Amino acid sequence: MPRPGRNTYSDQKPPYSYISLTAMAIQSSPEKMLPLSEIYKFIMDRFPYYRENTQRWQNSLRHNLSFNDCFIKIPRRPDQPGKGSFWALHPSCGDMFENGSFLRRRKRFKVLKSDHLAPSKPADAAQYLQQQAKLRLSALAASGTHLPQMPAAAYNLGGVAQPSGFKHPFAIENIIAREYKMPGGLAFSAMQPVPAAYPLPNQLTSMGSSLGTGWPHVYGSAGMLDSATPISMASGDYSAYGVPLKPLCHAAGQTLPAIPVPIKPAPAAVPALPALPAPIPSLLSHSPPSLSPTSSQTATSQSSPATPSETLTSPASALLSVAVH
C-alpha cells in the first residue's frame, strides 16, 4: 500500500480538529453514520499521523464524540451485530465550519432540549435518520434509478438551526464532495442516496478504497488532484482546506454557496444496493417526501427551509437547535 516517494506531509498532523476528522469520516460514509471503529479506520487510512499513539488520539476522539452535541448516536439494530453504536452528524451542524477553518469551529454546537414539550432524545433524531434512510431505500427500490437526497439535507428541512435557509459552503459534505475524487476523476459526491439504513461492511470498505484521494497530507494520495480541482494545491501543504477555501467561498457572499455543490448522483460511487440485511420494509410505503433529486440547494436556497418535506414534520428538528454555549 505505501506509495513510495511522496509522504511529504503525510506524517504531519493534519490541520483538522477531531471534530472535523470525525465529521469527515461520517460524511464520507454512504449512510452518514459510522461505528467508532470505522471512524478510527477512516482517519488512520487517510492520515498516517494517526497511525501512532492510537491510545491517545482515540481517547480524545471518543471524548469529542460524547462531548459534542454535533454527534449523535444511533443504536444498532439487533440484526447489525457489532460493538458500539453508529455515530452520525447532527443534521444542523453543517455550518459548523462555516468560517472555513477546520481547526476551530465558529461556535460550539449545543442541543437545546425543549424541556417539557419533548421527546427530546437523541434516539428520536436517530430514528428519524434511520427512517429517512429507509424511505430513501424504498424509494430507490420503487423507482429503480431514482436518486434521493442525502438524509442530512432532508433532515435539515424545517430545522431550527438554519434560519436563513440553505447555506453552508463549508459544510463538511461539501468539502468532502469537493475533495474526494473517484479514480476516474469523477468527483465523489457526499450527497448520496441512502441505500440502507445501516452501513454494510462491504460498502464501507469499498468506499474507503475509493475515497482518500486528493488529500495533500494523506497517505498515498499524491498527484491525484486533477486540474478541475478548484483549489490549487500548488505549494501549501494543507491548501485543500486551508487558505484558499475561505476566500473562495466568502467572495461570493455568505448566503449562497460560491461553489456549486455536486449534487449529481455519481452513480459509479453508488454501491449498487446490495443485499440488505433486512428486507425492505414495505410498511414505509407512504410516499417519501421531498425526495426530489433535482436540487438540494437550488430549491432550498430560496424557499423556506421547511417547504419540501412538510410531510415529515421532523420530530428531531423541532427539538434540536444550535445555541451558543
Add this chain to the structure above:
DNA sequence: TTCTGTTTACCAAAGG
C-alpha cells in the same frame, strides 16, 4: 478482557 462511551479536569491556543 477489550472495546465503547461518559465524564471531569487541566492546559494551551484562538478569538473577541
Add this chain to the structure above:
DNA sequence: CCTTTGGTAAACAGAA
C-alpha cells in the same frame, strides 16, 4: 484581558 474551543489524561461504567 476574558471566554471559548480544542487536545489530552484519566477515572469510570457498561457492553460485547
